Amino acid sequence: MSRYALYVACVVLTLICTALSWAHPGWRPAAVVFTALALLGTWDLLQRRSTLRRNYPILAHFRYGLESIGPEMRQYFIESDTAEVPFSRQQRALVYQRSKSVNDTRPFGTQQDVYGVDYEWINHSMAPSFIESHDFRIAVGRGAAPYSASVFNISAMSFGSLSPNAIRALNEGARRGGFYHDTGEGSISPYHLEAGGDLVWEIGSGYFGCRDEKGGFDPERFATNAVRPSVRMIEVKLSQGAKPGHGGVLPAAKVSAEIALTRGVPQGVDCISPARHSAFSTPLQLLEFVERLRGLSGGKPVGFKLAIGHPWEWFGIAKAMHESGLHPDFIVIDGAEGGTGAAPAEFMDHVGVPMHEALMLVHNTLVGLELRDRIRVGAAGKIVSAFDIARTLALGADWCNAARGFMFALGCIQAQSCHTDRCPTGVATQDPTRWRGLEVADKATRVHHFHENTLHALRDLLCAAGLEHPSDIGPEHVLRRVSPIEVRSLAALYRFLEPGELLKGIPEHAVFKAFWRRARSDSFSQ
Known part of the structure; x- marks a missing residue:
């Protein structure tokens, strides 16, 4: 399959370059590079944390490489990895952070235009309350088997x-x-x-x-x-x-x-x-x-x-x-x-x-x-x-x-290939x-x-x-x-x-x- 083509190519080139390097030492740098890529692809296939890396060995790292540069590039990439962006950059970054329990606090103040039309907020109190549990429930149904x-x-x-x-x-x-x-x-x-x-x-x-x-x-x-x-x-x-x-x-x-x-x-x-x-x-x-x-x-x-x-x-x-x-x-x-x-x-x-x-x-x-x-x-x-x-x-x-x-x-x-x-x-x-x-x-x-x-x-x-x-x-x-x-x-x-x-x-x-x-x-x- 095409998504494994780069990995397979790296494995084949590793074998070829390694064989050639015995006769011609000048091939050794190429053998080292392709061996490293083949090992990376093998690790992608064996690890269980990232579905994208398992399905697209080596290729997925082009995407993750941008994410690893820093929070600013990660947020940029989260917004721009699809032609259609139904959620704002902040919203999509928020899901990414909260699902991985990554710190979701931000420096430098709001990223919203507080003077822009449709900006919304909730007013705070001079006497904040204390709520012990975040497990908020709603009772539904009055029959024999209601649900919370x-x-x-x-x-x-x-x-x-x-x-x-x-x-x-x-x-x-x-x-x-x-x-x-x-x-x-x-x-x-x-x-x-x-x-x-x-x-x-x-x-x-x-x-x-x-x-x-x-x-x-x-x-x-x-x-x-x-x-x-x-x-x-x-x-x-x-x-x-x-x-x-x-x-x-x-x-x-x-x-x-x-x-x-x-x-x-x-x-x-x-x-x-x-x-x-x-x-x-x-x-x-x-x-x-x-x-x-x-x-x-x-x-x-x-x-x-x-x-x-x-x-x-x-x-x-x-x-x-x-x-x-x-x-x-x-x-x-x-x-x-x-x-x-x-x-x-x-x-x-x-x-x-x-x-x-x-x-x-x-x-x-x-x-x-x-x-x-x-x-x-x-x-x-x-x-x-x-x-x-x-x-x-x-x-x-x-x-x-x-x-x-x-x-x-x-x-x-959001690759937008759900129907395919x-x-x-x-x-x-x-x-x-x-x-x-x-x-x-x-x-x-x-x-x-x-x-x-x-x-x-x-x-x-x-x-x-x-x-x-x-x-x-x-x-x-x-x-x-x-x-x-x-x-x-x-x-x-x-x-x-x-x-x-x-x-x-x-x-x-x-x-x-x-x-x-x-x-x-x-x-x-x-």
Whole structure:
């Protein structure tokens, strides 16, 4: 294979130059150089710390050589190793440092433009608090098997999209840190179960893991998986931030025999989930389906994930909750800025509501109907740092999920080859010659450290603000510069509904005024 070509060439040249040097001493320097390179490549293949070095012996050192020069070059390279940079230099460097438990303090002050528009911060207190533990939890569900969730968890990434060893490392990291690992819609694989970490089982429109022969929902197969001890919550996926209104896509190149068996689909054929569910077709039927899953799972918390699109469709679900008394245990908001391994460019860039606006719409609706205390809300969309978590909680979330941050902890370098099955770091591939190079124990430690150190930082932020728990963060605590001469808190910047306000009439809020009356509990149409 071409990725081993340089190593093989060095070994061959070592043998040739060594043989020639016996007759012609002038070949000895070349023999020494190629011998050193061959030994370096051999060490790359044998070591277990770096997947990139195992998959690209000798070649990987061109990348690591820049990192070794110093922090300034390391941060530069972390930003510039891909043509597309969805995270800032500081964010990506932060994941690198926290996953490896490298000192993440910085000299010379902020790297942010404090007078730039959209600069945000959290105000500190003259009387900082003391919080002993950083293990912040949120109780979810009121049935027979409630779950205590961390405020920071692994967002949905399917087996198939990710490799077996990537799944193993994520789940082992989650087990060590006591946080959950969302399976994604690709079903529960054996690799999700090996370590015994907490799982949130995501049920997509393809019903993988609970699918009958025709592709519909099978209650018996669902119950078999749902009652597994490691499955702590069930999440019905209505839509995904990176491609809302479009079914999930696993390219044929990644549909191996194992993937086909796990999902119940043909091998070597594009695995495309339908754009909509067949088990329900109205808001009320969705809630009845949620109630059915709760019963089949033995009372485990059941909720749904969605990216907000047409407001009246979400309002229809909210009206169905109010009218029927049925409601999910939780809702996860997936922002349009979310990532994926394969999606049409237009869907990734121009479809769906960004996470902040979507989160506030859902939070406001539940508050206005006096349902917010009964339903927990999670959120996902480019969340990496403790401040990202704090700001998201201030806008109405109870907890946050992250995908790419944990992928970076696994060693992802954003080569953007997820859909080709040629991921260089073994994270997003089903090619065993690539994913076997990903050392599970080492990467699980990095996943655990990233979570642990991020929550340590969140605790420090809360203490500085004089708060006791993430649930204490409100929109009044986070401020944003909206112009060079104007600063406003999120509480002043956005309109937040009062409890029960929607029960008294339509509030003076543009979205509610335009679409609330037109929403229907018996149809997703207006």
